[in-house]
Amino acid sequence: MKFVLAFYGTRGDVEPGIAAGRELARRGHDVCMAVPPDLISAAESVGLGAVAYGPDTREWLEATRDFWKRFFRNFWNIQELKKLLQESRDPGTQAWAQMSATLAEVTEGADLLVTGVAYQELAVSVADYRRVPLATLLWFPIRVNGRLVPKLPVPVVRAAMRAYEWVVWRGVRKVEGAQRRDLGLPKVTASAPRRIIDRGSLEIQAYDPVCFPGLAAEWAAWGDRRPFVGTLTLESPTDADDEVHAWIAGGKPPIFFGFGSIPVESPAETLAMIGSVCARLGERALIGAGWSDFSEQSGLEHVKVVGAVNYATIFPACRAVVHHGGAGTTAAGLRAGVPALILWMADVQLMWGAAIKGLNVGTARRFSATTEETMVADLRAVLTPECASRARTVATQMSKPAESAAAAGDFLEDFARRQVG
Numbered sequence: 001m002k003f004v005l006a007f008y009g010t011r012g013d014v015e016p017g018i019a020a021g022r023e024l025a026r027r028g029h030d031v032c033m034a035v036p037p038d039l040i041s042a043a044e045s046v047g048l049g050a051v052a053y054g055p056d057t058r059e060w061l062e063a064t065r066d067f068w069k070r071f072f073r074n075f076w077n078i079q080e081l082k083k084l085l086q087e088s089r090d091p092g093t094q095a096w097a098q099m100s101a102t103l104a105e106v107t108e109g110a111d112l113l114v115t116g117v118a119y120q121e122l123a124v125s126v127a128d129y130r131r132v133p134l135a136t137l138l139w140f141p142i143r144v145n146g147r148l149v150p151k152l153p154v155p156v157v158r159a160a161m162r163a164y165e166w167v168v169w170r171g172v173r174k175v176e177g178a179q180r181r182d183l184g185l186p187k188v189t190a191s192a193p194r195r196i197i198d199r200g201s202l203e204i205q206a207y208d209p210v211c212f213p214g215l216a217a218e219w220a221a222w223g224d225r226r227p228f229v230g231t232l233t234l235e236s237p238t239d240a241d242d243e244v245h246a247w248i249a250g251g252k253p254p255i256f257f258g259f260g261s262i263p264v265e266s267p268a269e270t271l272a273m274i275g276s277v278c279a280r281l282g283e284r285a286l287i288g289a290g291w292s293d294f295s296e297q298s299g300l301e302h303v304k305v306v307g308a309v310n311y312a313t314i315f316p317a318c319r320a321v322v323h324h325g326g327a328g329t330t331a332a333g334l335r336a337g338v339p340a341l342i343l344w345m346a347d348v349q350l351m352w353g354a355a356i357k358g359l360n361v362g363t364a365r366r367f368s369a370t371t372e373e374t375m376v377a378d379l380r381a382v383l384t385p386e387c388a389s390r391a392r393t394v395a396t397q398m399s400k401p402a403e404s405a406a407a408a409g410d411f412l413e414d415f416a417r418r419q420v421g
Helices: 011-026 037-044 058-073 078-094 096-106 120-130 154-182 192-198 220-225 241-249 267-281 311-317 327-336 347-358 372-382 385-395 401-420
Strands: 002-006 030-035 049-052 112-115 134-138 202-205 255-258 285-288 303-306 320-323 340-344 362-366
Touching (some): 002 011, 011 037, 011 134, 011 327, 030 037, 037 049, 096 154, 112 401, 134 401, 202 401, 241 285, 241 303, 267 303, 320 327, 327 340, 362 372
Parallel strands (some): 002 030, 002 112, 030 049, 255 285
């Protein structure tokens, strides 16, 4: 069968799609990935063919970071927030027609189109045009539910999520309408999530239900249309892994610090703060640079800066992990059974921080509100025997990566075959 997987966003947004694509290709299927240009190499590294889909992600990451930073500081300044939101959306909005054309081309003869969270509106319209079944692979419980924020009443959470869906739809309705006219499709009067549900689409939940207690029971009525498979990841080894393991073995297990694809505003100040905090606590720091420019080494013996590392092998050797709250990084820490401090920069990362706190395996704070004193206090809170013990317990309830990939492959295959039949 022919599968087209269209995933846009940062490495954390796209890697679950690549992992699912690799599993489908391993089973002998024809797989085409549509991913951002700067992530084509990630798909090709596991033997998949890929086409460019949208702009480079680096074009809008800083604007996204600045929007959420100012949102929580100046949420009353509507005009400034609208300007910042527009700046973060412009690259994708301007590329919408090109992305639609690319996806319409590669889905010719496809048996199933699979999409992620970003640009699901674009994908469902292409699926309508090609009359091909659609599946979504979601690394976060983005569909309306009452369990996203454990401390809030269920009706409040559901109402807020419905409002969020409406706001998103309002934001893309104009460009989506233009896309549908270009494809010769009728105008729609419902949001993409609503249309995906009405289509009877498969909506794979690529995270573990333990992270959102009660969600599996709430969605039990959906049967096999919203299956949980756990986080999908490539777990690719890197050239730095052996060197990092040797450094770890040379002393006390370190605390890992990493901030993913969203670059920090001042790498030098962040590096200095981490070095000072760990010196005060008597800890060592392993810093994964991600897409931040930590090229200036600290010169401190207790601090090591590296590029990409394999979280699956590095995290279990650490005392704790401090990171931005990306879904993949969060799952890697939970699977490793180590406590976490999430310093979030955007909305979804805030929700993962809340999930970590709800599980009692760590704490969370807004990155832009973090100081040396707050980081010392937060790390003292997570570097306790009780937190470590709880993290090890939760790790036993997490899915294994190979099992997650196999389950996703099974669901996608079965759904495609049923549609063809």
